[in-house]
Amino acid sequence: MTQVIYDGTYEGWVTAVFEIYEYKLQDIVFAKNEASADLLFSTNHTVITDEVKVKRVLSGLQKRLSKNGFQGLYNAFLSETNKIEEIMFRYVAYVLSSTVNVEDDFSNNDVLELRKAIRLTGKESHRMEAFVRFQLTKDQLYYAIVEPDCNVLPLIENHFKSRYADQRWLIYDSKRKYGIYYDLKNVSTVALQFNTESNSSKFLAEIGDEGEELFQDLWRNYFKSVNIESRKNTKLHLQHMPKRYWKNLTEKIPDIKGRI
């Protein structure tokens, strides 16, 4: 068994694919940044991300996949689901060994699993387009904290850029400790330590814009007013808005007086 250790980036993974062929590595397991201690009897192969190798693999794939299929591979990577690197590798091997486009071969397990991962990422990025809740600071920055299951910030960047073109905003992924920031011109990736208690009343009083608390209360008020009690359907509610998102959803956070 060979443990292929890469830097955790997509390019790193693509380089790894190149080297697996180059060194004819067999029985692959991927590991991010450091070797897993669980695998006692494996040999390790460390990959250094290499642009030339990345280009060669990607152009090979581009020839054999549709535009969607090519983008899909990256989206599957962002899903961060269990064993996704291995599934992607087997899928890529199948793609490269075929003379026709196989991305619709749903009877193949790896094709199917890959599609599932793509769907998951797609669903999660759609949800993040919906569930981002901006709060306005005194210096007119709209910031939001999210904790998506999949690493979707790279995928939602353009959506927010073309929607909120006239306001500065920051979306911070508190799980992966990085954010995307728009300065009225460009979006850049920023790594910063963000106060995780940013929903507390103290935090809002210190940095929030004057009207911020009122708008949050208005939104909570609206959310309450549109509910029809006689149609209550908790199961459906939870299905659409799973609890794991609640702590960053204004309408699900008690009002200022109810917070710490």
Next chain:
Amino acid sequence: MVHERVMEKLSILADAAKYDVSCSSSQSNRKNKDNGLGNAKGYGICHSYTEDGRCVSLLKILLTNHCIFDCAYCVSRKSNDVKRAAFTVQEVVDLTIGFYRRNYIEGLFLSSGIFDNPDYTMERLVRIAKKLRLEENFNGYIHLKAIPGASDELLQQAGMYADRLSVNVEMPTEKSLKLLAPDKNHIDVIKPMEYLKNEIVGHKEEKKLNYKAPIFAPAGQSTQMVIGATQENDMEILGMANYFYDQMNMRRVYYSGYVPISYDTRLPAIGTPVPVIRENRLYQADWLIRLYGFNVNEIVGFDQPNLDLDIDPKLGWALRNMNQFPVDVNTADLELIKRIPGIGFLSAKKIVAARKFKKLVPQDLQKLGIAYTRAKYFLAFATPFQLQKDLTSIQIKDHILNTQKSKYKNDFSNQLALF
């Protein structure tokens, strides 16, 4: 700037608007203009979900709940003893922008009680949309209610600023409308619909010739009817919907299960459960008509004027048409595969894509995520040929009902007591 006193108005005017069912913000591709605020996505985004499970994508409010009409099914009816309120034009604009900038909503859905007269009300609705577009450079979604009786000039302007317009037909038949809303009639609703239809078509044609031509209600028009307040059967309801789709180019018809809000003896008593299952079946039938190529006569007819409540309308159709089955998914047309119970629109497309690679067997279908336990009664596979036991449609229905757990099983409304 929005002030505290807006809070009370918001609870009154959001509460009164919640029975309007349209929440969709799709089918309009409005681009962000000149680095302004917002855009509209073709597929729409639901930003939140109420505790009853409905999606919240738009700030759905009434401009006012003052109303000169006295429609029995409406909370805002003149004779109802409720708190009244009215927003100013500026308040609606500020609320919309404040909510939109925080990514709470996709846009605005503005309806209104009729105060004074239709034109007076419509003029204010239009003014809000105009202000949002021209002064705030707002490119998000706007849905305006077209008030029956408003002048063509105002409807024309509404279409220039809004993405979608809707005139509510309220009741599926003239008879029940007359019963519950003596001041209204269907002609008053059909007239503005017709006008809007012609304008939408006309502007589309113009746009084809000149891409700079202005857009007019790019997301088309919709309407809604109240279900279960009066005695119509599903054939009358779907017949009306079909008329709107065919004759008015309606994008959507919404069905709103009546929520008892009145002690009026013409209406179901307070405490009567909302007919949620029937509403759901109507939506399913509606999808079959719009997306699955079904004709309304295949779903309901004089011999069967109501949809089954215990099974979905596609399964119902299949059981009445067993001569169409079994279908071989390896050779059949996409249109026919879409008609197999348990196989949805997307699964049908996947099947057609996947069968190019190999002959599909049942296990492949299961992996594709179709409802195989339901579909299997309607499937044939050339190789290996599976001899399907000759079950009658009643037997199949029994099998399916026994193996599935309906999400409504514990929640059946009073309508089932009829059976």
